[in-house]
Amino acid sequence: MTKSGLRTLLVLTAALFFAFGSSAVAQRNARPTFRIMMLADGESPLFAERQSALKSEILELMKEDAAITFVEPGTKTNWTLEAAEAALKEGLADRRVDMIIVSGPMAGVAVGRIPKLSKPVLIPYAAPELQGLPRNGNRSGRKNLAYIAGLLNFERNIRQLEEIVRFDRMALIVGEEVVQHLDAPERPIQAASQRLGVRTSLVIANGGAETTLAAIPKDTEAIYIGPIFKWSDEEMQRLVDGINAQELPSYAGGGVHWVERGALATMETDEDETRRMRRAALFVQRIQMGEPAASLPVSFDQRPVLVINMATAKAIGTWPRFEVMAEARLINDQSGTRGPLITLEIAMRDALRANLDLMATGLDIDASYEGVKVARGSWLPQAGADGDFLINDPAVSTSFAQAQRQFTWGIGGSQLLYSPQAHAELRFRRDTYWSREHDYMSARLDTMLEAGEAYLDVLRAKNNEGVNRDNLKLTRKNLSLAETRNAIGVAGREEVFRWQTQIAESRSAVIQASALRNQTEINLNRILNRQLEAPFRVPPPEDVRTVAPGSDQRLVKYLQDAWSFKVFREFMAKEAIRNSPEVRSIDSRISARDELVKGERRQLGIPDIAVVGSFTHVPYAGGRGSEAPAPIPNVDIVGRQTFTWSVGATASLTLFDGASNYARIRRQFREIDRLQTDRAVIAQRLEQDVRSALHQAGFSYANIALTRDAAEASARNLELVTDLYQRGAADIIQLVDAQNQALGAALAAANALYDFLIDALRVQRASGAFSLEGSEEERDDFIERLDAFAAVRKRESRAAPPAAEPTRTNPREQN
DSSP states (O other): OOHHHHHHHHHHHHHHHHHHHHHHHHHHHOOOOEEEEESSSSSHHHHHHHHHHHHHHHHHHHTTTTTEEEEESSSSSSSOOOHHHHHHHHHHHHOSSSSEESSSSHHHHHTTTTTTTSEEEEEEEOOOOHOOOOOBBBBBTTTTTTEEEOOOHHHHHHHHHHSSOOOOOEEEEEEEHHHHHSSTTTTTHHHHHHTTEEEEEEEOOOOOOOHHHTTSSOOOOOEOOOOOOOHHHHHHHHHHHHHHHHTTTEEEEEEEHHHHOOEEEEEOHHHHHHHHHHHHHHHHHHHHTOOOGGGBBBOOOOOOEEEEEHHHHHHHHHHOHHHHHHSOOOOEEOSSOOSBBOOHHHHHHHHHHHOOOOOHHHHHHHHHHHHHHHHHHHTSSSEEEEEEEEOOOOOGSSSSSSSSSEEEEEEEEEEEEHHHHHHHHHHHHHHHHHHHHHHHHHHHHHHHHHHHHHHHHHHHHHHHHHHHHHHHHHHHHHHHHHHHHHHHHHHHSHHHHHHHHHHHHHHHHHHHHHHHHHHHHHHHHHHSOOTTOOOOOOOOOOOGTOOOOOOOOGGGGGGGGGHHHHHHHHHHHHHHHHHHHHHHHHHHHHHHHHHHHHHHHHTTTTEEEEEEEEEEEEEEEEEOOOOOOOEEEEOOOOOOOOOEEEEEEEOOOOOSSHHHHHHHHHHHHHHHHHHHHHHEEEEEHHHHHHHHHHHHHHHHHHHHHHHHHHHHHHHHHHHHHHHHTTTTEEEEEEEEHHHHHHHHHHHHHHHHHHHHHHHHHHHHHTTTTTGOOOOOOHHHHHHHHHEEEEEEHHHHHHHOOOOOOOOOOGGGGGG
């Protein structure tokens, strides 16, 4: 083959490769088209809003799976069941449509009347009991039918409204399109009302708001606003305003939107609405991927949250109780902050009183104390009783032994005088119990530290949220300035767009800061064993006096130079070991093992000694052998005794047990060696924690002033750059950089204080005591011991340094 022919062949091969490769890639990247028809009872703002939200969820979820197309129904529905059935049948027959999503009560009834569906149908808002929809467990059970239930929970809603305001008579307002073709739609709410002792009347909204308001019975004490799909938002607003004008409390079945516009309360949250939409979109995706619609779950677990409009409550003269307000999300709440005031000291003390983890530790220790009582029981008198009734062989029954029929009972007892093993066990249990008590003290310190850190995290999060909100306000101000510059021709539209971007980022930062604040509040509530989202108040973040741990100016001299600070670290390390409950716990465990060793050794030569006694009584003897023995001349015959007793002492000593006693002694010595090593490890780590925590606290304390200076300088720089930008002497890049620098410096300054306070708490935890629990006398004693230690160290520094202690080595690794 010539070179030109070979070149031609290679070109053709490459062309074919790319052609077929491109075709394969195109086939892989091609998405199937999935056509969805959305069908509703009629034109309604609510239906339009829901369909728009559902479309957005579907498009976002399935953007990688299929090309979604929404097909408009050919038949226009006009709020009649006949029109809904015609539109549904048309959609089922339309080959362009792959799936139908229906909204509204009549469309749902129309679906329920069709026994065989030719294509998947989804009902996101379904009331199967009222619409005649099938249900087989947690599925529809009907081919091509899927729906999401969980709409009707009247009893819960009415009960919640009753907790806000007491009433006996209630009116349910629903649109005529809801009740026109449903099977007794008022029955569920009337049944729920009867269970709660409330009489309910049905008011059908078949006209405008004024007509509906006039139809409300005069003796009505509360209103349940049900679905009214045909009305506009303006007509619904007139209804809500008219209900409030009659000073009637109302429950908004339409959700938070209508509470924000004047209804009193609801438990239908936007979060549940979003979850329902996302569930529906997920069903569409699963159906498109081939999963049978009839197999999809129909139940929907709502997550209700009571929402109360406090402005409406005030307007109609209703005042929810404190316990209701504490668990509710309040709209238009002008009462300011709610809940108890919590300071750092209150948080740490309340954690000791209510923390569940600490409580569980205490209960576990109480249970271990019962082990001490069990071991003590063997030293107390022991008593027992027994009885028996026997029928013996007449051939062996005699007057001197067992009668043919005989009932015998007796009581026996003993008192242990001494037992090496029982003595050692009692002391072992006692020392083990004290070890657990020291473990509790360690858990107690950990709980106080956890509560203190959580509280300071709340203050930090609140402060950061405030800084971010201030930055958002500043960004809005700069956006207004940029629009002004653009209007006068000094700057272009790109500056406006840049500040709009900054606003979006600042909003995100505020939302994130708010979320973090909520998380820190929940964490603190958990530690204090309060309702996780129960409200509470804290002092202003800038009020340092309310959060600073107790301090003493007499300590300042030990923090000003390297030598004094080193002495202070050494003293605090010794204090940590002196106060450490962990070290005391290990010491108690070592003492417990020592008692076991003593017991094993004593058991080699000291017996167990006890006093024993018993008596028996034979109240009945019958048959052969029950009679007295025949007298024999000149012989004193003693027959069966009715009462017998005995008293004595016992002693037992193990002479040889296969050398297991010696093995147990050696094992206890090994346990003691291990515990002593653990003690050294704990002491070493305590010293490390104290020294490290003091170094960190020293840095964070100095960082407070440094970050404050940086924040002040960046604020002045931002003010200067803003002025230059306003006059056209600085560009947007400089201003954005200055603002970002000022934000970072402000956050750093805000965090520096709380970093130091947390570090100070960690120093106190490492040293084994918190200042808030110490009295003035104890603080004076601490300073005196510190001064004495410093004086000794000063004298020792003038003498020759002591010889270093030999390093302990691992015996297993010596060779």
